[in-house]
Amino acid sequence: MYNSILLAADGSENSFRAAQEIRKFYNKGAKVTILNVIGYSDSKSDVLHGSNSKSLERERLEKISDITDFFEESGITYETAFEHGEPKETVVRVANSGEYDVVVLGTRGLNSLQEMVLGSVSHKVAKRANIPVMIVK
Amino acid sequence: MIETFKKEWLTDPKTNILAGIVVALALIPEAIAFSIIAGVDPMVGLYASFIIAVSISILGGRPAMISAATGAIALLVTPLVREYGVEYLLAATLLMGLIQLILGILKVGKLMKFIPKSVMLGFVNALAIMIFMSQIEHIFGISISTYLYVGVTLLIVYVVPRFFKAVPAPLIAIVVLTAIYLYMGADVRTVGDLGAIERSLPNFIIPDVPYTLETLRIILPFSISMAIVGLVESLLTAKIVDDATDSYSSKNRESRGQGVSNVIAGFFGGMGGCAMIGQSIINVRSGATTRLSTFTAGMVLIFLIIVLGDLVVQVPMPILAGIMVMVSIGTFDWGSFKYMTKAPRTDVVVMVVTVSIVLMTHNLAIGVVAGVILSALFFATKISNVEVDRTESGNEVKYRIDGQIFFASVDTMMNQIDLDDEDRMIELDFTNAHIWDDSGVDAIDTMITKMRRKNNQVYIRNLNKDSRKIINELSMINKEELV
Incomplete structure (x- = not known):
């Protein structure tokens, strides 16, 4: 039984699929932490594209709202966490913080060339995390 | 420290x-x-x-x-x-x-x-x-x-x-x-x-x-x-x-x-x-x-x-x-x-105009100033758009007024209101409107005076708090007409 589940989510279709997968092994009483990593260059585009009326926090919450909505419908207890940093390193660091029993993430679905240039987050997390890793395709 | x-x-x-x-x-x-x-x-x-x-x-x-x-x-x-x-x-x-x-x-x-x-x-x-x-x-x-x-x-x-x-x-x-x-x-x-x-x-x-x-x-x-x-x-x-x-x-x-x-x-x-x-x-x-x-x-x-x-x-x-x-x-x-x-569309125009002006003048400052002015104009145009919806049933005429009522928008509002009605019950519904200044109040006064002259009964409904306040302070219409 996993009591504390870490879900790395970037707001994409793939991270939503990873969230759906959690319901299959979720037990009552457990808690899911939705981790959204904000890269340093994301700060630039988020500030530039941010609306004047809403705070950046609100906008970022909206980005993962399909996941929070889904968790609410499914009766899954969750909290959200936003961290600044490089996605790969930050997911690994949070996963290894000792607070979590398992880390769940989706793949970005890159082809092999993109993967060579951009580097695969899921690959790095699988290699470096000290807890079980679930990669959802 | x-x-x-x-x-x-x-x-x-x-x-x-x-x-x-x-x-x-x-x-x-x-x-x-x-x-x-x-x-x-x-x-x-x-x-x-x-x-x-x-x-x-x-x-x-x-x-x-x-x-x-x-x-x-x-x-x-x-x-x-x-x-x-x-x-x-x-x-x-x-x-x-x-x-x-x-x-x-x-x-x-x-x-x-x-x-x-x-x-x-x-x-x-x-x-x-x-x-x-x-x-x-x-x-x-x-x-x-x-x-x-x-x-x-x-x-x-x-x-x-x-x-x-x-x-x-x-x-x-x-x-x-x-x-x-x-x-x-x-x-x-x-x-x-x-x-x-x-x-x-x-x-x-x-x-x-x-x-x-x-x-x-x-x-x-x-x-x-x-x-x-x-x-x-x-x-x-x-x-x-x-x-x-x-x-x-x-x-x-x-x-x-x-x-x-x-x-x-x-x-x-x-x-x-x-x-x-x-x-x-x-x-x-x-x-x-x-x-x-x-x-x-x-x-x-x-x-x-x-x-x-x-x-x-x-x-x-x-x-x-x-x-x-x-x-x-x-x-x-x-x-x-x-x-x-x-x-x-207007935001995209502002962005493209800002870039174009900078590239023409080689001066980022001129681009920013021009962009701000242009988007202010677009904004004023957008919010000065007032929509008026008229429905009739029997002797009653109902206007629903939708938008910001201020100096730039009173003409748009007035153009959509028919002042030729006679001997009718006219209701002006301001649920979706906001009156901002004396020009707005003035326009409403004018409208009501003209309607009254043609023997109409006029009621104003659902003013929001700020609009009601400014009407009470500046308008000449009498209290019975405010509902």
Whole structure:
């Protein structure tokens, strides 16, 4: 039984699929932490594209709202966490913080060339995390 | 006070000093390239970067933000330097700093929120395009070797960081390719062909210009533009660093700090500068959080120039051009293309107009001002649109009024109301309207008086609180008609 589940989510279709997968092994009483990593260059585009009326926090919450909505419908207890940093390193660091029993993430679905240039987050997390890793395709 | 000092200077000094060193290494090629864009010796940009970084580390409002000589200012002053020379640039920098200091004291930081998103996007995109265009003369039509050096530089700056991040890739490109150039030689221009490097600290100087009204007339337009562009870029960067470090910073202190730093730069032979988005991101990514990182960046930069000045003049220009291409690609907001398909048509027009005006005038300040005016006009047009919906049943006529009722919109409202009705019950429903000023109240008075004259019964329904208040204060209609 996993009591504390870490879900790395970037707001994409793939991270939503990873969230759906959690319901299959979720037990009552457990808690899911939705981790959204904000890269340093994301700060630039988020500030530039941010609306004047809403705070950046609100906008970022909206980005993962399909996941929070889904968790609410499914009766899954969750909290959200936003961290600044490089996605790969930050997911690994949070996963290894000792607070979590398992880390769940989706793949970005890159082809092999993109993967060579951009580097695969899921690959790095699988290699470096000290807890079980679930990669959802 | 002492607590703040400790937090802003002494938190995690090792990480901050290392981040500062990384930034210094990344700053040198940019400071030289921006000097060449402005048409001055590399020292003018290098001194500016040293002085502004050190001074802003003490006086600025945003710890861990990097300010130095920038492309935005360099692009502005090119015509001034070409026609009048570097001394006028220094004088313009002094005045720029003075204007920024005054704007900072007047707390102009708050005005930033009146610059709409579309104008900011236009600003960064125009800046990116201008930096790219400024490099064309250093890349095309010179020699085959030039193309080769540019190509290899781009390859290094984009591929190496995937595997190795400790040293900034532009510096690796410079060291490796300059070594190859010194060993093999090639048909390329070098930094030394375009200006001299002095291995000394800057001296205090008074810009050598006639202190007359004529001089003021020449430099003032430049100084105003430099001050505006410097503040826009600095406060935008401060917002980005605020977000990336999860903290908040004083925008007014930053504006004043930018002003004083530019005044000092002008007195020590440096061109004007401002905060740099790219360098600040490099700094924060390296873990910087304190003022010590910015201070270190400035000090290490001048130290390296004094030690390595003789080597710097040997750096081939195409390497710097390649690095500038990378800077322009990094500055451009690639999300703008998606924005153009999703955003309201008028916002897209504002962005495109801002970019076009900058590219036509070569002046970012004119682009920003024009963009703000245009979007204000669009906004006024949009909110002055009032919709009136009329329904009739038997003897009753019902108007639903939808929109903002003020001086610019009363005509639109009145045109949609039929004043020829006679002997009827007329209901005016203001649920979705807001009355803002006496013109709005006046229009409603006129309307009701005319309706009454034709023997109609008029009722006003559902005014919101503010509208009801202004009607009670200013209107001549009687209470029975307000429901």
